[in-house]
Amino acid sequence: MADLAEHEERAIRDYVNGQSPPDDQAGLVQRVRGQRILGRTHEVFDVHCSKTRWWVITDPMNLYLQTDFPEAEQALIFHIGLGAFLAERSRAELPIEDEEHVTAPWRRYRDALEVMNEAGEAEDFQSVGIKCRDALIALGKLYQSADWIGELSEPPKVADFKGWGAIYAERLSKDRVRNYVKALVEKTWDLTVALQHNSNATPFDADLVLEATAHLISTLGRLVRRHLDGEPERCPRCESYRLDEDIEHDDERRGFDVSMVCAACGWRSERQFISWNEHFEGTRLLEYLAGPGTGISDRLHRGESQPCTT
Template structure:
């Protein structure tokens, strides 16, 4: 048995431990390469990620320097798509002099200004400049090698991921912290009323046991007619929430 990732190998197939280890390391490398461009089924496929996957496929089929140069072109296209993706985002706010549509560096620097600060902002801006320069360098490198293309692919994928995380952080509130011990291990807690007429809601810290003031809600209030009507309207309408994707899946359609 070999761990990370755990796998089982028959001793009859691999008489010596060294043989099994070599095979295991090689298998892990292959799986990592295959999953590099895979997206979570629950995540929408954005234009930058689609172009990045095109670059990965081009790398799989590349064998000559001009093929590796083409990977650089596709990485550059990925970055341009990333610059265009958020040009109309609400968090961008008012932009005095808008960069040209394909000016990746200009837009990406604006994104960094809005989405980060301090050392993070400086890092993201440097990452923007260096990643773009790498992609352009690979595009024009007549002696490009597989290592060069892989290096630029990794840099491009990392930058797309960085901006994705910054945008996600901007769209969600900062994680709650316990006011007593400042731990992030806080969660909502619901307790039924003893007489069964309602329930109490509070926030509890799993680290120190702190609990917020409990708020009481009666079942009659919770299931008020207007609330039930809103829920019914939501369920009857065309779903737009994350859970509503289930209704548009092929399995759901077949079941209907």
């Protein structure tokens, strides 16, 4: 079992302390296990507080009393089940960093989900296909004027989703990923049209189209985000992707140190100190905090108390 890096231990401790009363703060933090399930790695930590003891499980992070779950495996099973339940409830949600790139088609996809929630007959399931088709058309229209499209000698018609989808795949991906996205574009469109005209449509047919449509929209959102953000950084020492931003608060200097740290080899970039005033300078938040009626205007100017970012 890999050693627990300092910044990882601090992140777990800060999380537990944020969920606990002041007289029951975290002490010992130990990694118990890590298990990859359905493509997601869940890390389990044993955290000793002054009065209680917790299991902390990641992705997403949550904590469970050990009096309720004496064994770590019990807590992990509950955590995964809870995650699956919440995933079904959040079927209409995308990570905000992806959704912001596909807002219009995702809104139409939510319309399809609403139709599905009320569907009971074949014609209702056909309507799901129509809504999904509308979402794909909106997806095809989304980036027709984007700079990264470049010059097109013969651009497809505005509503030609397959044509624009193939162009998006060409511009945003390469090699096997490109072939995969092109296949997604073609086959997903064919599925939606087939459902629309299927007078014997079933709930299974509609669910299949919903899942395919959501996957294609989210895939394009991720491709656009990757194009705009660039490739992820790698550790200059060991080339690991496990780089994290580490923030250490410094109350005496009224600010915080920021550095990048590699969880694989321990490499750390040079620390940069940022004062609270510098961090909030020019922002509306500072104007609000220093404004009349807040009770802290004078304290901010005297440097007696500064806001916290986390």
